[in-house]
Amino acid sequence: MSALTPREIVEELDKHIIGQSEAKRKVAIALRNRWRRQQLPDDLRDEVAPKNIIMIGPTGVGKTEIARRLSKLADAPFIKVEASKFTEVGYVGRDCESMIRDLCEVSINLIRDEMQESMKSQAAANAEKRLLDILLPPQPKKATAEYVFNPNDPRSGDEGPAKNLIENEPDAETRTRDILLRKLRAGDMDDREVEVTVKDSGTNPMMQVFSNSGMEEMGINLQEMMGKMAPQKTKRRKVTVAEARKILEQEELADLIDMDAVVPQAIERLENSGIVFLDEIDKIAGRSGGNQGPDISREGVQRDILPIVEGSTVMTKYGPVKTDHILFIAAGAFHISKVSDLIPELQGRFPIRVELHALLSEDFGRILREPKNSLIKQYTALLETEGVSLTIVDEAIDTLAELCEQVNAESENIGARRLHTIMEYLLESISFEAPERSGDSITITPEDVRERLTGIIEDQDLTKYVL
Numbered sequence: 001m002s003a004l005t006p007r008e009i010v011e012e013l014d015k016h017i018i019g020q021s022e023a024k025r026k027v028a029i030a031l032r033n034r035w036r037r038q039q040l041p042d043d044l045r046d047e048v049a050p051k052n053i054i055m056i057g058p059t060g061v062g063k064t065e066i067a068r069r070l071s072k073l074a075d076a077p078f079i080k081v082e083a084s085k086f087t088e089v090g091y092v093g094r095d096c097e098s099m100i101r102d103l104c105e106v107s108i109n110l111i112r113d114e115m116q117e118s119m120k121s122q123a124a125a126n127a128e129k130r131l132l133d134i135l136l137p138p139q140p141k142k143a144t145a146e147y148v149f150n151p152n153d154p155r156s157g158d159e160g161p162a163k164n165l166i167e168n169e170p171d172a173e174t175r176t177r178d179i180l181l182r183k184l185r186a187g188d189m190d191d192r193e194v195e196v197t198v199k200d201s202g203t204n205p206m207m208q209v210f211s212n213s214g215m216e217e218m219g220i221n222l223q224e225m226m227g228k229m230a231p232q233k234t235k236r237r238k239v240t241v242a243e244a245r246k247i248l249e250q251e252e253l254a255d256l257i258d259m260d261a262v263v264p265q266a267i268e269r270l271e272n273s274g275i276v277f278l279d280e281i282d283k284i285a286g287r288s289g290g291n292q293g294p295d296i297s298r299e300g301v302q303r304d305i306l307p308i309v310e311g312s313t314v315m316t317k318y319g320p321v322k323t324d325h326i327l328f329i330a331a332g333a334f335h336i337s338k339v340s341d342l343i344p345e346l347q348g349r350f351p352i353r354v355e356l357h358a359l360l361s362e363d364f365g366r367i368l369r370e371p372k373n374s375l376i377k378q379y380t381a382l383l384e385t386e387g388v389s390l391t392i393v394d395e396a397i398d399t400l401a402e403l404c405e406q407v408n409a410e411s412e413n414i415g416a417r418r419l420h421t422i423m424e425y426l427l428e429s430i431s432f433e434a435p436e437r438s439g440d441s442i443t444i445t446p447e448d449v450r451e452r453l454t455g456i457i458e459d460q461d462l463t464k465y466v467l
Contacts, residue, residue: 006032009073016069016373017062018366019359026053026354027066030327031074034273037325049324052309052349054281055331056339057356060415063331067277076273077107077266083330084283088300096304099276100314100321107270108318111262119256120249126256127248128184131241134194135180139173190242197234198247263318274326278305282332285341302343309349359408359415364401367416375423383430387438390430399446400426403453426452 004012009028010021017024030053037048055063064080071078081099116123183189239247284301308314311324330350339347359367368376376392383390392400404418426449430442 003035004032004073012073013066013069016371017065018370019363020057020062020066020356023055023057023062023066023354023356026352027070027329030329030352031070031275034074034076034275034327038272049311050327051352052328053330053352053354054339054350055329055354055356056334057331058335058358058413058415059333060413060417061356061359062416063356064277064279067279067329067331070275070277074273074275076275077103077110077270078275078277079103079106080277080279082279082283083281083301083305086284086301086304088304096301096308097314099278100308100323100326101316103274103276103326104266104270104316104318104321107266107274108262111266111269112257115257115262116253119253123249123252123256126252127245128181130248130252131184131194131244132177132181134196134244135184135189135241136173136177184241187242190240192241193238194241194244195236195238196244196247197236199234199251267319267321270326271322272325276326276328278328278330280332281330281342282334282337285332285334285337285339286343299343302346306343306346306349309346358413359405361398361401361405364404364416364419365398367419368397368400375419379423379427383427383434383442386434387440388430388434389441390427390444391442392444393446395446396444396449399449400453403449422453 006025006028009031010024013024013028030051033051037045040048055066057063067080071080079099079102081102086094086096086098180189237247284298284305286298286302308323309328311322313320313322315321328350339353368374376397380390400419400422404422407422408414408418426444430437
């Protein structure tokens with residue numbers, strides 16, 4: 001589990017997300033509490049329940065981005081799912097328990113990657129030895145003959161074969177292998193072609209008949225079962241030494257990993273440190289006026305999610321997984337429904353609520369300037385690949401931010417996503433002509449921004465241009 005302090009977590013989030021300090025603080029505290037719980041004695045640790053969070057705010061203000069960046073900070077199993085993808089038991093679609101099965105796969109991969117990282121040096125040494133055997137196959141050892149004097153046999157002698165006068169001197173084969181090994185490590189033989197025998201990873205197409213509707217686990221289990229029953233197929237490939245080294249290292253890593261040791265560690269980490277980001281939870285909230293038509297299964301999905309959030313046991317192909325101490329972070333725009341439209345039991349399982357505010361022109365300006373990989377930096381880097389130097393002056397950035405706020409106010413408010421459409425339209429002609437303008441330096445001024453965008457923004461049919 002990540003040992004970052006709440007302040008350090010917020011600082012890391014600030015590098016990519018502008019504003020929303022309250023939401024960042026809540027998420028940082030929740031993530032730190034996961035670490036704090038691990039330091040408690042066993043009897044108290046089981047009593048500390050996770051404080052689930054629900055984030056409320058319009059689209060495009062940073063809810064999903066906070067979760068995406070959090071997944072890179074948390075040294076723990078993390079998964080983002082959309083609540084709108086789930087259906088009530090009995091309907092065609094994905095059942096709610098599939099989120100825990102998917103999280104289990106993430107945890108297995110996380111532990112496996114950690115083990116592979118620790119075994120890389122051993123796998124590289126094993127692969128190097130196999131590669132050396134391919135380049136110079138070892139000679140079969142000759143059986144040592146007994147030399148017994150026999151006067152009736154002219155082929156017999158009273159002495160054994162001549163031996164080296166210098167003790168511990170390597171034979172010719174060993175010296176040749178040492179020379180090859182030095183060349184191999186220096187990369188002198190990387191372009192040489194060799195023939196390697198690799199495992200055939202081709203899957204049986206007949207196993208692909210099992211897919212959606214909650215059948216993904218059955219499909220995987222049947223495929224693994226049939227794969228174990230059938231003998232492992234191999235095939236010979238002609239590749240360069242550099243490619244052969246990578247192939248053999250991957251095979252050695254797979255052989256070194258003991259899945260019987262991976263699974264218990266993965267389940268233990270999932271149960272104590274797992275985080276589920278449940279997006280679009282407002283889409284399953286019932287609206288006032290009753291459920292009618294295609295929305296009839298909304299409350300059913302909530303009822304199916306409830307026991308998972310409360311704490312239950314979900315069966316996976318790796319064994320049972322308890323969800324009592326998994327942290328759930330939900331998010332939704334709630335522009336049509338509201339949090340009170342969720343069933344009361346589910347509301348009670350999200351005690352921490354934080355509201356994200358809509359973005360203003362100042363926020364848009366900071367989003368264009370400050371993040372580590374801001375839109376302006378992205379477009380500048382893209383045009384540099386064509387030899388075009390792009391500069392957008394500060395006043396032009398302020399104008400872009402004001403126009404973005406104006407469009408969001410006059411039409412549908414889609415938050416920071418509006419910047420993508422406006423920036424794309426602003427630089428459309430420059431991007432199109434960039435290959436023919438290699439070596440040019442282009443500066444965007446406020447006048448350029450207004451000339452390019454004002455007429456479009458004032459047009460009543462905004463969807464034709466901007467949306």
